[in-house]
Amino acid sequence: MSLVFAGVCSHAPGITGRKEMADPTVRDPLYRAFDRMRAALEATRPDALIVIAAEHFANFFMNNMPAFCVGMADHYEGPIEDEAWLGIQRRRIPGAEALSHGLIQEVMNDVDLAYAQEWKFDHGLMVPLHFLTPRYDLPVVPVNINCQGPPLIPLHRCYALGRALKRACAARAERIALIGTGGISHWPATPDSGRINEAWDRNFLTKLLANNREDLLAYRDDETWREAGQGGFEIRTFISVAGAAEGHTGELWFYAPIPIFAVGCTVAVMNIS
Amino acid sequence: MSLYSVQKLLFHLNRDPRVRRCFDEDFEGLLTEYELSQEERAAVRQPDLGLLYVMGVNGQILMHYAALRGYEWRAYIEALREGERRYGPVRAGLYTRAEGR
Ligand SMILES: [Fe+2]
Numbered sequence: 001m002s003l004v005f006a007g008v009c010s011h012a013p014g015i016t017g018r019k020e021m022a023d024p025t026v027r028d029p030l031y032r033a034f035d036r037m038r039a040a041l042e043a044t045r046p047d048a049l050i051v052i053a054a055e056h057f058a059n060f061f062m063n064n065m066p067a068f069c070v071g072m073a074d075h076y077e078g079p080i081e082d083e084a085w086l087g088i089q090r091r092r093i094p095g096a097e098a099l100s101h102g103l104i105q106e107v108m109n110d111v112d113l114a115y116a117q118e119w120k121f122d123h124g125l126m127v128p129l130h131f132l133t134p135r136y137d138l139p140v141v142p143v144n145i146n147c148q149g150p151p152l153i154p155l156h157r158c159y160a161l162g163r164a165l166k167r168a169c170a171a172r173a174e175r176i177a178l179i180g181t182g183g184i185s186h187w188p189a190t191p192d193s194g195r196i197n198e199a200w201d202r203n204f205l206t207k208l209l210a211n212n213r214e215d216l217l218a219y220r221d222d223e224t225w226r227e228a229g230q231g232g233f234e235i236r237t238f239i240s241v242a243g244a245a246e247g248h249t250g251e252l253w254f255y256a257p258i259p260i261f262a263v264g265c266t267v268a269v270m271n272i273s
Numbered sequence: 274m275s276l277y278s279v280q281k282l283l284f285h286l287n288r289d290p291r292v293r294r295c296f297d298e299d300f301e302g303l304l305t306e307y308e309l310s311q312e313e314r315a316a317v318r319q320p321d322l323g324l325l326y327v328m329g330v331n332g333q334i335l336m337h338y339a340a341l342r343g344y345e346w347r348a349y350i351e352a353l354r355e356g357e358r359r360y361g362p363v364r365a366g367l368y369t370r371a372e373g374r
Contacts, residue, residue: 018346056333061284062277080288085340120288148333149367189332190368191353230367 002170004044005177006245007037007269008208008238009132011053012183013123014261016087016130021260033254033267034131040269041132046177048096048139049132050103050165051125052241053181054147054234058122066114067153068161070107071142072100078121078129088126096139099174103141106168111161128181138177145240147182147233155217158236162243169244180241182234185227186263192229194259200227201255201264204235209250209268211242231263245270275308276329276365282307282317283330287337296341322349323356329366 019027041049058080060066076093079086104115121129125142133140143165145158169176184204185197207215216239224232250270257264282304285292295303304314316324320342325335332353339349363369 057284057331058288061281063281081337082340085337149331189336190326191350191357193332193350 002172002176003166003178003244003272004046004175005041005269006241006272007041007178007250007267008180008182008241009034009037009128009267010183010261010263010265011124011127011181012186012188012261012263012265013081013086013127014263015127015265017085017123018260019087022258026256026258030254030256030258030265030267031131036253037267037269038132038134041177044177044273045175046138047174048099048141048176050141050143050169050176050178051128051181052143052145052162052179052237053124053128054237055122055124055144056148058124059116059119060144060146065146066144067146067157068111069114069116069144070100070104071095071117071119071140072097072104072115073117073119076119076121076140076142079126080120080122086123086126088123088130091136093121093129093136094139096141099139099172099176100141102172103165103168106171107161107164110164110167111157124181128179132179143240145236147236149230150221152221152233153236155219155236155239158239159213159217159243162240163246165240166244166246178241178244180237182237183231183263184235184238184266185229186231187229188231188262193262195229196257196259196264197228198257198264200232201257201266204238205252205255205266205268208238208242209252209270211245211247211249211270213242213246216242241270245272248272275310275313278308279313279317279325279328280330280334282309283334283338286341287334321356322352323354324360325356326353327356327360327363329364329368331367
């Protein structure tokens with residue numbers, strides 16, 4: 001089969017961990033948008049879900065930091081963070097060992113990957129899964145892009161990763177869904193936490209959903225850092241989804257700056273079918 | 274210069290249950306296992322979250338150490354602001370610059 005679904009969403013830990021502190025009139029519509037995404041994803045009857053995420057020093061550290069890493073385990077565990085802090089109970093998450101193995105082998109024709117047979121999911125994976133696969137019954141293939149700090153992989157390599165994943169999925173029998181998850185502008189875990197550059201976010205989302213490769217790859221990390229914070233480096237995950245959905249535009253289902261969640265919360269879907 | 278070591282210690286504390294046990298049982302012994310300056314060791318021990326932030330510790334690592342030491346979210350953010358007031362701008366690491374391309 002091939003890719004049957006592609007979308008992007010936020011993963012900020014506050015979305016689940018600080019939900020009591022948020023204004024329900026903006027929080028609940030976000031939760032409904034996640035639910036709409038879950039329903040749309042389920043309607044495509046996927047056999048597995050690839051999540052392109054940007055972990056935050058959960059498994060990978062500067063002693064051996066992969067630019068790209070793909071999980072290859074039979075099962076995973078998460079969240080690695082304190083359960084009360086994140087508001088998500090620790091559990092086992094099914095993996096897709098054979099699919100992971102096949103995808104990694106195929107993608108490596110185009111893009112070099114690290115791979116991992118052990119992986120503890122942090123909020124970057126757990127928050128999307130909490131909403132999108134609440135029964136944790138869909139096998140997951142985690143993909144990580146180092147977005148935490150320089151040296152950062154160039155954006156065109158992220159787009160290439162998406163393209164390569166799409167090609168690899170096309171060679172598989174399984175029906176595969178794909179989610180990219182990151183923040184747009186944000187300054188997480190700093191004194192500027194809660195600052196959000198809404199104009200920058202909306203401009204980025206317009207380019208993403210138009211899926212114009214040149215426009216997306218024109219972003220520069222020094223400008224992103226200045227205008228969108230170090231959290232803005234996570235646009236890499238979204239740009240990978242654009243690469244996987246090349247030739248297709250997308251639809252914004254939700255965007256709202258929610259300062260207590262420290263990010264402009266986003267749910268969007270690419271029209272790949 | 275040993276920002277890497279401070280972050281490594283806090284990363285291990287956040288993620289490795291055995292290191293967490295050392296923190297409970299022999300904190301001083303644990304500190305000697307990492308190449309830390311006097312100032313860094315004192316900041317971790319106290320903890321002086323504001324100074325750790327100004328030294329350049331990444332917030333994605335520091336916020337979990339803050340939670341381990343009993344700081345609620347707003348108290349954590351306030352500790353960072355206090356650090357900037359007392360010690361000046363961040364000295365090293367991610368928050369001082371980005372390498373563009
Ligand atoms: Fe993130």
